[in-house]
Structure formats: structure tokens, C-alpha cells
Amino acid sequence: MVIETNITQMLGIKHPIIAAPMGPFYTNKLTVAVSEAGGLGVLSHITLHGTVSLEKMKEGMKYVVEHTDKPFGFNIRTATLQPDAVKLCRKLPQFIMNNSKIKEQCKYLVTSAGSPRMVYNKYFKALRDSGSDIKHFHVVPSLKLAKKVAKHGLDGIVATGNEGGGHQSYENISTLVLLQHIRQKLPEIPVIACGGYATGEGLASAIAMGAGAIAMGSRFIASKECEFHEKYKEVIINSDVSDTKLVTGVFGPARVWKNIYAEDKVAVSNKVEKKAEETSMSLINDSLVKLEKSYEGNVDDGTVLLGQSSGLIDNIEYVSDIINKIVNDAEICLKNAFEMLKAENARADALEINNLII
Ligand SMILES: Cc1cc2nc3c(=O)[nH]c(=O)nc-3n(C[C@H](O)[C@H](O)[C@H](O)COP(=O)(O)O)c2cc1C
Numbered sequence: 001m002v003i004e005t006n007i008t009q010m011l012g013i014k015h016p017i018i019a020a021p022m023g024p025f026y027t028n029k030l031t032v033a034v035s036e037a038g039g040l041g042v043l044s045h046i047t048l049h050g051t052v053s054l055e056k057m058k059e060g061m062k063y064v065v066e067h068t069d070k071p072f073g074f075n076i077r078t079a080t081l082q083p084d085a086v087k088l089c090r091k092l093p094q095f096i097m098n099n100s101k102i103k104e105q106c107k108y109l110v111t112s113a114g115s116p117r118m119v120y121n122k123y124f125k126a127l128r129d130s131g132s133d134i135k136h137f138h139v140v141p142s143l144k145l146a147k148k149v150a151k152h153g154l155d156g157i158v159a160t161g162n163e164g165g166g167h168q169s170y171e172n173i174s175t176l177v178l179l180q181h182i183r184q185k186l187p188e189i190p191v192i193a194c195g196g197y198a199t200g201e202g203l204a205s206a207i208a209m210g211a212g213a214i215a216m217g218s219r220f221i222a223s224k225e226c227e228f229h230e231k232y233k234e235v236i237i238n239s240d241v242s243d244t245k246l247v248t249g250v251f252g253p254a255r256v257w258k259n260i261y262a263e264d265k266v267a268v269s270n271k272v273e274k275k276a277e278e279t280s281m282s283l284i285n286d287s288l289v290k291l292e293k294s295y296e297g298n299v300d301d302g303t304v305l306l307g308q309s310s311g312l313i314d315n316i317e318y319v320s321d322i323i324n325k326i327v328n329d330a331e332i333c334l335k336n337a338f339e340m341l342k343a344e345n346a347r348a349d350a351l352e353i354n355n356l357i358i
Contacts, residue, residue: 001331003203006190007212010135010155011107012071014038015327016203016213019220020158020194021075021110022166022305024048024288025295026227028060033225033319035070040108040213043074045088048292053084054091065101073108078115079251085114093127096134103132110158112139113167113251116149137192141169143181146189156190157182158215164195165218165307168246168253170270183210198309200329207330208337218307223319229297233316235304241311249303250287257304261290 002008005016017039019030024047031041043064046056057074064072076092078085096102109124116138127134135155140146146157159182161175162168173181175195182191193211197203198219206214221228222236235257246253246267253267287303294302 003207003327003330003334005207005212007156007192010190010212011040011073013040015323016207017323017326018042018073018108018192018213018215020164020215020217021045021112022217022221023075023077024291026056026060028063028227030220030223030226030319031060031064031072032067033223034220034323035064035072036068037320037323038070039319039323041068041070041072042108042110042215043072045075045077045082047084047288048295054087057088057092058095061096061099061102061106065099065105069105071105071107073106073110075110075112077113077251078111079113081251082114090123093123096132097127097130103127103130106132106134108135108137110137110139112158116145116152116154137190139194140182141178142171142173143178143185146182146186150186150189156192156212158192158194159211160215161195162246162255163308165244165255165310166305167249167251168255170252170268172253179206179209179211196307196309198312198326200326200331201333202309203326203330204333204337207334216309218310219313219322220319221306222310222313222316223322224316225319229295229299231297231299232294232304235299236306236310236313237315239306239310239313241308243311244306244308247303249305254303254305255307257299257306257310259300259302259304261301261303 003016008016015038019034019042021042021044023045027044031043034041043060047053076088096106137156137158138149138154139158139160141160149157159178161178162172179193191211192213192215193206194215197214197216203214222233243258244255245258247256247262247265248268256262290303294304
């Protein structure tokens with residue numbers, strides 16, 4: 001049995017499971033593994049060690065289509081602080097357009113950490129006009145941003161709550177409340193639920209609440225195929241759900257593992273505070289160095305981006321096993337929930353019989 005949703009149909013994938021982007025790190029192999037397993041692999045926006053992200057993103061796309069025929073996606077962080085965002089938005093659509101296999105398989109662009117409008121421009125329009133059916137989603141931490149995304153006519157949103165790993169917003173809303181809020185006020189918009197998912201129970205709850213898929217970051221780091229250092233993976237399988245905290249990251253608050261480095265750090269609480277910090281230090285460079293450290297395995301002295309869901313993960317598995325287990329468990333949960341639905345007459349009859357027996 002498969003769980004078919006508006007998102008699986010829209011993206012042409014088998015399972016409603018998407019790899020959350022995890023820049024500035026490489027996730028090329030992870031992307032292939034997730035797509036091959038029937039989910040949607042997503043290439044991260046790479047800015048590691050001062051790389052030219054455009055070239056690395058192109059290489060990533062070529063790598064993916066050489067290793068799988070399945071659909072995949074990619075991320076661009078469109079924050080004002082992201083120096084290469086505009087260049088990627090200008091150049092990548094042209095590159096995709098000129099590569100027929102990439103154009104055929106690249107079905108999903110997810111923008112994040114900034115304005116959804118930046119990429120909803122003539123470059124991506126030209127790509128669509130050339131026959132690509134790429135869908136554009138934007139990461140939203142609040143209903144306010146979800147409304148903006150809907151206004152700009154994007155294809156959907158990734159509703160990401162504050163239990164998720166990596167950068168967070170100042171709103172500090174949980175995925176549970178965010179999803180309900182969005183379903184209440186924007187019931188038509190296609191939603192991918194993100195932040196805190198690692199199990200079949202999580203997938204079943206997201207589907208029951210009207211999401212068409214879940215996106216997972218931390219769960220996929222702890223997979224055999226993920227490029228991350230073994231020490232990073234070990235942190236995940238040894239963590240509890242309360243082992244993360246919010247600290248100041250490149251774009252605002254970020255959820256990280258509570259190591260010695262993070263112990264005395266706090267999170268900025270608003271944009272004004274953040275601006276003041278940016279002028280007082282070379283924040284982007286310092287933050288990147290700390291991220292690179294953790295990616296190289298120095299997990300005690302680096303910034304280890306991680307979600308609360310890490311406490312739900314106890315093993316490093318193949319991506320296909322992770323996806324199959326989550327889907328099977330979700331099916332069981334959904335069937336069990338469905339069993340609880342009784343027609344009113346049947347319920348009344350059952351009550352009557354019970355009363356007679358008593
Ligand atoms: C190591 C790491 C790096 C991340 N980098 C990015 C990024 O570059 N762009 C982005 O949109 N989200 C990024 N995120 C957030 C994830 O896309 C996703 O929202 C988060 O992992 C969801 O929470 P989970 O870890 O509980 O699954 C990152 C998360 C992690 C753990």
C-alpha cells in the first residue's frame with residue numbers, strides 16, 4: 001500500500017517523505033538515496049569552505065541525474081545576508097534549462113531564510129515557460145509568511161516549527177500549532193510539514209492534519225548514505241529530546257546540540273538585536289567556521305545544527321529502511337485511527353447491546 005497525497009502527485013514521488021535541505025553542507029549522496037527510495041531528495045545550498053556555490057550546485061545536480069532517474073529538488077537560502085542568493089537565482093534556471101535530464105528530473109525548488117519573492121522572478125518563469133514543471137515551495141515559520149507566499153502564487157509551503165534543527169524564526173511556534181494555524185486560515189495551500197519528524201507516528205499525524213508530506217533533516221543525517229561525519233551521526237543516536245537549544249545563528253535563532261561550545265550561548269530575540277550583533281562581528285564567517293568544524297567531526301567545539309527529533313533516533317540505517325519503516329508505521333497508525341470511526345447508528349447499537357449485557 002502507498003500513501004498518495006497532493007504532494008506525492010505534484011512531485012511525482014512514491015512516498016510523502018522529503019529530505020530537508022541541510023546547507024552549508026553537502027547532501028548529494030543523501031539526495032540520491034532519498035529519491036531512489038521513493039521520497040524526494042533535495043540538494044542543499046552549499047557554501048562550505050568559501051566554495052563557489054553556483055559551481056557546486058551544478059555539480060550536485062549532475063551527480064544526482066547520473067545516479068538516479070527519479071525526481072529531486074534543491075534549496076536556495078534567499079536571506080539578505082546570503083551573498084550568493086541572487087546569483088543562484090539568476091544562473092541556475094538557465095543551467096537547468098540547458099540540461100534536458102536535469103530539467104526533466106528537477107521538480108522542486110525550496111527557498112528559505114528570506115523572501116520568497118526573490119526567486120519568483122523572470123528567471124524561474126523562463127524555466128517554467130520552457131516546459132519545466134518545477135514546483136516552488138518556501139519555508140514558513142508563521143502564518144504571516146505563509147500568507148505572503150500564497151499571495152505571490154507559489155506552489156506550496158514547508159511549514160517548519162521551532163522543534164526543527166537549524167535556523168529558526170523569532171516567532172518560536174511549534175510545528176503542531178503552526179500546521180493547525182495554516183490549515184485554519186489557508187486550507188487550500190499545499191503543505192509539507194517539517195520540524196520534529198522522525199517516525200511513522202509523526203508522518204501519520206501530519207497527514208491527518210492535512211499536510212501532504214513531511215520533510216526531515218536530523219533523521220536523514222543518521223543514515224548510512226549521508227555525507228556527514230560519523231561523529232555527527234553518533235551525536236544524534238546518543239541524544240535525548242531535550243539535548244538541543246536555541247542559540248544565535250547566521251540568520252537569527254538556530255537549534256543546535258547542547259555541547260560545551262553552545263553551553264553559554266543564547267539566542268537573539270529580535271531583528272534589531274541581530275542587526276547590532278552583525279555590525280559588531282564578522283558573524284557569517286565566524287558562524288561558518290564553527291559549522292565547518294562540526295561537519296569535519298569536531299562536534300565538541302563546533303556548531304552542531306540539530307532538531308529535537310534527534311532524541312527519537314537510535315540507529316544509523318540505510319535511507320530505504322528509514323523510509324519504508326516510517327511509511328509502514330504510518331499506515332498502521334492511520335488504519336488504527338480509521339478503525340475508531342464508527343457510524344453513529346452502529347455506535348448507538350453497540351452501546352445498547354452493552355447495556356443489555358450489563
Ligand atoms: C545540519 C542542518 C543544516 C540545515 N541547513 C539548512 C539550510 O541550508 N536551508 C534550510 O532551508 N534549512 C536548513 N536546515 C533546516 C532543515 O531544512 C529542516 O527544517 C530541519 O532539519 C527540520 O527539523 P528536523 O531536524 O527535526 O527534521 C538545516 C538543518 C540541519 C539539521
